[in-house]
Amino acid sequence: MRRRNKSFRQARLLWRLGRRPSRAFTEPPERPVGAKLEITYACNLRCGFCYTDSPRRTLQRTPEMSDDQWRAVVRESLDLGIIEAVVTGGEPLLRREITVEVIETLASAGVGVTLNTNGWFVDDEVAARLGALSGVTAHVSVDGARADVHDAARGVPGSWRRAIEGIDRLFSAGVGVCVVHVVTPANVGELGAFLEQMWTLGVPWVRITPVIESGAAARGGNWRVSDRAVQRAVDDFRERHGTAMRVHPQAARADAIGLQGRVAPGSYLVRPNGDVRPDSLRPFTFGNAVADGVEACWNALREGWDDERIEQWARAMKRCDDIPASDLVPYLDDEVAIGGGRESGSESPRSAPVPTPTPPKNADAAEELVEARETVLRLALARRYRCAPLRWAGSGDKRFVRLAGGANYLRLNGSSGLVMDALDGGAPADAASALADRYGLDPRRAREDAIAATQELVKHRVVLPEEARNALPLEPGTSDLPGLEPVG
């Protein structure tokens, strides 16, 4: 019988008080649920709030595992029985071939895979290869309703446009897209406009996350926003558009991090150098996947996850200020080896140089907003769709639709049926023309209603992007690992 120490008893009490994530384990399972694979330290962007401190690592050219070593890690992870994986970085598509190959291997084995990306390197080939797989979702970061706001946050001009175009390519290829929006004082004022844009673009899921003050964010900066301001913008959006796009705001709660530091891990994280950690929160390693093998690392983690040093560290995280003030900041300081791990470089991470962000050109906010709206609208109106396998019956003002293989029926009114017909081989622009011709609507109203109807028809799986080979996923997947999303 495994020794149950004070940490376990505390965790159990918290569980009973309803203060633990409902998906958490009380002890690490024999077979891990998932793996988070940080393919590379490097990133092409320079975000001041990067929780993995990738810009510093990029400048340092920190050594990382070879492609063959990653292939071995994936094989061992499949042997261990994982059912979910997050492929991330840095920017994983900087190592494009091995990243896509890893996703293909995992998805072909039936593992649900999430790719975290900034979208910059998503070209037609990447989108098509991911779209050919089932169970793959891309989480793409977009931090502004205007290009200049996003580009300032990301430190590289042009990054907003690349992200938006990447989202369009992925969605058009049939990849489920969840947009991850890091909310800061610089962009919270335009959160409503941002949500409108994502809705127009056809994004099914948006996750709003505060800055976690680890990594680069712990060096300083003003990152905090009012949860109430975020919730107000989300409520306003839901009032206007219902649930065609699901928006998940995540509250900023440092105590949740401390709480989760005492939760048994169900998964593991492999750093670019092979070191194995419980997750992206706890900066403790349990061996190295290359030197020790993944299974041995997982066993070390199962044995030592409630080590006194981890518990003490987690207990200290009570307020947001406690994270950057800690002597051991995740991703900023070198990890503590509990069950082994590789030595980091000799240079102190806190004093190491970081690349300077490139500010966007001075821009007129109103003009930038109009330009961003037009860009998003152009992409949304031009995307082509087709009907899913279905049968329908009824008449001009009402039709009943039955999706092949489904037991449910849908009822479409006349204008919705018209949009459905226009989207079968056409685009929302065609649907808008059909609405304008049939009902005499002005072009703007026709465009708005055509886009709204398209969202509903996609949500109900009546239509799908023309190039999609598979049905779109029903759920957005996770940016992190099961049981590890911060409580909020």
Next chain:
Amino acid sequence: MGDTQTVYEPPSVEEIDTGGYPINTAAGTQTQQPPA
């Protein structure tokens, strides 16, 4: 112009819970008749 429809209603898509009963599409209404 095709079908004559003067009154515009914004597009709507509704899921129908049939409760296991057939949909009478001829009448254009959802009926609930005991299954044969």
